[in-house]
Amino acid sequence: MSELIVRGARKAYGATVALSRGDLHLKPGEVHVLIGSNGSGKSTLCKIVAGSVKPDAGEVLLDGKPVTIDGPRAARALGIGIFYQELSLAARRTVAENILLPAMPVKGGIFVDRTELEERTARIIAEFQDVAGEGFAADVTVDRLRADQRQLVEIMKALATDAPILIFDEPTSALDRAQVDRFFEILRRLKQEGRAMVFISHRMDEIFSIGDRVTVIRDGATVASSAIAETNADEVIRQMVGEREALSAESKPPVPAAAGEPMLSVANLNGAGFRDVSFTVGKGEILGFGGLHGQGQSSVLRAIFGALAHNAGTIEVHGKACAARSPAEAIRNGIAYVSGDRGRDGTLTGRPILENVTPIHFLRNRSHLARPGALATLADGPLKALKTKFQDIGQPVNSLSGGNQQKVVIARWLIDRPAILLLDDPTKGIDLAAKSDLFQLIRSLAAEGMGIALYSSEDAELLANADRILVFNSGVVTRELQGEDRTRYNLYHAAYEAA
C-alpha cells in the first residue's frame, strides 16, 4: 500500500517557471487524473515524482515519510514506475527486451536469462495480444511496429515494473478504442490490487470513465482537486481556464476591412496525421490553428508547403491549383513557411546572416550570380523592419539570440513578398520583446493584403492575434471560432472533447 503526497513542488529552468506550486495527493487503490493545458506543468510534476527532474523546492512524502528521489533508479527502488510521454524505447531491440529493459533478468551475474525473459514477457504480452493487431510479437524489433503498438510496449514496460505506484503520462494518445478499453480493464484490476495510479490524458471521456479523482493544474500551480463523481467536464474545463478568463472574448485586433477574396483555399485535404481538412484564408486575414499540441496543425501547414505528402484533397492559391511536391515549388507559387523549430528547419547554422536571408530571393528570381554588396542592401530592409539586432551582416547567425535568429529566418521571406504566409508555432522559445515585434509585423503584413495561417501552441497568443480559429482534434477540424466565440473556454472545450 503506498500513499504519495507532493507538497509545494517547484521547478524553474532559468527564468521560466515550469512548476510553481505542484500539489498531489495519491491514495492507494485509485486512478488519479492529472489535467491541465499545454505547458501547464503536468509532465514536470510527473518527472519530479519519477526522479528524472530535481525540484527546486517542496517535499515528497511516501507513506507519510519524506523521501528524496534523486534519479530514476531511486524512484524504482521506492516502488514508482512511469510511462513516459516521449517514447523511450530501444528501436533495434525486441518487444520482450524493451519490456524488461529496466530490470533484465540475469543469470550467472552477467548473462541475460532468456527463458525467464520469455516467460515474464509472455504473460504481459498475452493480456494485449488480441488488440495489438498484426505483426505484434515478443521477438519483433520495436522499429517495425506501428505507433500504437509502440505505445502498447511502453505501457507493458511500465506494467512490468510491478510498482505499487504507476504514473502514465498520456498513455492513450495513439491507441484505438479496443486498446484503450483493454488498458482500462487492466487499470481497474490493478486498482483492486490496491495500486495507486496517476493518469494524464486530454480526452474528457477517458478521464470520466477511468478516473477516481481529478487534480487540475493551471500555469504551474495545482488549482483544484476533487472526486470525479462530484464534478463534470464543464467544471474541469472552467478550472483549467480560470474563472476570470473563461468567458471573455479576447479584445479583437483591428478587423481587416475586406477579409474577402480568398488567397488560399484548401478542400478535403488528407495526409499522415490529418484528414478532411477544409478552409480558406482571405486576403488580409490571420487564420489561427488551435487545439492541443500535435493534432495535425503542423502537418497541414507542411503539406501545403510541399514538405509533407498529402494523398487527397485540393490546395488552391488565388484560385489556381497548387499541389506543391517540394518547398521550392510552393515558394515559386508565393507560399512562405516559418517553422518554430529553427534549429532544424530554419537557420543555416554557422553561416553569415546574409546567407541566411538570401535563399528565397535567389529562387524567386532564378538568379545565378551573387553580388554580396547588392544582396546586403536588399537584406538590410527586412532585417531593419523586424528590428533585428546585429553588428555585422557577415556575422554567423548562431551568434544571435533565439529571437533575433528567428527574425533573420523570417526576413528571408520579406525581400520578395509571398502571397501566403504559413506560421508553424513561430514564437517557440523566443523572448517576449521579439514575440511582440513579430506579431506587429504579421499584422501589418496582413494589412498589406497577405493571407496568413498561424498555428500557435500558446493559446493566449492565438486568441490575441487570430481573426478566426480552427480547432484541431486528432487530425480533424472540430470547430471554428470567430468573433465573440473566440474565448479560452470555447477553445479548451473544443480541444479536449472526444473527437
Place this chain on the structure above:
Amino acid sequence: MSTDALPSKSGGNAALAFAKKPLVVALILIVLLLAVGEWLSPGFASPGQVLRLLIVAALLGIVAAGQNLVILGGREGIDLSVGGIVSLAAILAGNVMNGADSGILPAILVCIVVGGLFGLINGVGVTLLRIPPLVMTLGMLGVLQGLLVVIRNGIPSGRAAPGLSDFVVKPFLLGLPGIIWLWLLIGLAMAFLLRRTVFGYRVYAIGSNEQAAFMAGVPVKTIRVALFMLSGVFAAIAGMCLLGYSGSSFANVGEQYMLPSIIAVVLGGTPLSGGKGGYTGTMAGAVLLVLLQSILTTVHIDEAGRQMVFGATLVALMLFYGRAKAMRG
C-alpha cells in the same frame, strides 16, 4: 576552480585564435618546413626544387578541389574514389593520345566525360539511393580498381603526348609551367564559384543545414550530384596531368591521392562536417603536404612510413579542430 580554469582558458583562446586562420597557420608551416628541409639537405629550397614541389602540389591540389567541394556539401560528404578516377583518366588519356599531340583534345574530352560520369554515379548513389558517401565512393573505388585490371590486362600501355608533358614540366609563362597556371586558374574559378554564384551559396547552405536549406527551396539533391560530378571531373583532369608528369601510366598511379586530398582540405580549414571553409586554404594545405612528403623522403623514410605519417596527421588535425570546436561551444 577559477584559479585552475584561468591558465587553461587563456591557452584555449590562443589556440582558438590560431585555429581560426588555418590559411595563416599553413603558410607559416610552409616557410618553416622549407627552412627545415634546407637545413637537412642544402638545395632543398632552391628555386628549381621549389618549382618541382609546386608541380606535384598542383596535381594534388586539383584532386583536392573536387574533394573540397564534396566535403563542403556536408552530410558526411567525402569522395574516396578520386584515386581510382585519377588512375583511370591517366590510362584512358594515354591510350587516346598514344604519344601524339593531335590526341590531346580528344583525351581531354574523354577524361572529362568519364570523370563526370563516375561522379554522377556517386552522386546518384548518395542522393537518390541514400548510400552514405563513405560507402558509396569506397565501393566505387573497388569497381574502378577492378576496371583498371580489366582494361590494362596487366600490360602497361599508352604514352603521354609531348605537348602534354611540356605543359606539365616545361616553363610556359613567367618561368612557370602550364600546370601551375592551370592550378591558379582553378583557384580563381573555385573562389568565384563559392563566393560569387548562387550555386556556391547553396553549397554552403546544404553543408550547414540540409533540412533548413530544403525548406528554403534549395535543390539539395541536384547540388549534391553536381558536387560529386565536379569531383570526378577534377580527379580526371589531375589524372591526365599526372600522365604528362610521368610520361606513361602504371597501375594504381592515382591511389596515392585519396588520403592526401582529404588531408589537404582539412589542413586548409574545411572541416569534414562541411558547411564552411574554402579552396584557398586547401591550396596551401596541398603545398604543405607535398613539402612534408618531400622532407620525409629526404630523411629516407619510405612509402610505408610516409603513409603512417599522413594518417597520423589527419587524426591529429581532427583532434586539434575538434578541441577548437569544443572550446567555442
